[in-house]
Amino acid sequence: MNAITRSIDGEPVTTKLAMKMEDSMQAFAVRAACFIGELDVPYSEEFDGHDFGATHVIAYVGDEPVGAVRVRWFQSFAMPERLAVIQRFRGHGIGQLLLERCRKLAESRGCNMLYVQVLPPDAKFWEKQGWRRLVPEAVSSGAKPIVAMVKAVDPSKPLPKVEAPEAVVLRRDQQLDVSGLPLGTASN
């Protein structure tokens, strides 16, 4: 775990990279709680087949897993996604902490750009955090319109000439490899 950055009710807030099965399990549990439990996302969309080609970062309050984010690695950028914080721990900047851990991780790997896809109503919030729109308009990918946003890994350096292969990245994950969908095993 990294240095203690802050605390909630006397419990330290920390982040760590998932290294063991139990760590990954905790990241999955947090996402299932938020996306499947709260937002009603189907299991097969939430666990889309990319979890074992990605890096997972988990946030803890004490020893309780309360937040998670998944980073997927592309040639010219790193893509944080599936950012989740358990409801009763929101409002403490845990999401920011997770994204900062992603930024540092990207930096340590020599990656110089972060790329995210956000919902249009959230775009302003991300802009305040220093992200900028890759293309001005929301793009409809599948059911939901999304806004593609980017941020330099090192804020002191200008963002490199953007080469995000939109056509691929803006596709919903399922379309990258339709046959790879981890649907319920009873049906496939």
Place this chain on the structure above:
Amino acid sequence: MTEYPAAARSNRPVVTIKLASTSDELMQCFALRSAVYIGEQQCPYWEEFDGNDFTASHLILYVDGEPASSMRLRWFGTFVKFERAVILKRYRSMGLFVPFTQWAMEFARKKGYSRVYLHSQHRLWPIMERQGFRRVEDKVFHFSDHEYGAYYIDLVPGADAPTMHSDPLVLNRPEDRMDVPGILEQSTERGATNPHAGWSERRAN
């Protein structure tokens, strides 16, 4: 595995129940419990994943192939304990709970168990009683922020429930498909070559 109702002829959803027998299916059980207990009921992670998940059997129910409901069964000496029964929000009101519980009871009965024990949240007592469950005693206790009562029901164990004198290869079958030959029965075709034994005891296929 049990399927009902007959799928192709109607547009009613296909409900499938099975014993979770792969790591993906186990992962689905954990995701459902996280969604309901951690996401909806605000249960702390370490209370939900309490250390008993790898001593238990997990059942999973699919609706049209999508994980919808799960239950954990722990096997004690004289009874089986049903626990951690969840149905995802969007699949409630489909009447899944009773057939799922019945499936689990049938599973336990075929395995040779004669009693099911469970802790039921207070609000679910009428549903348990309608299914024939009885209170173990009047005591009400609480954990993880909910009030519980202990319930039990007696089962009539299957006549062909496994014993030490059952066919050894029947005992090796996957537990939710004890009535059909398992993969190890197929392996008997290869004969006993005793591949790790000394040369003198080895036999060719």
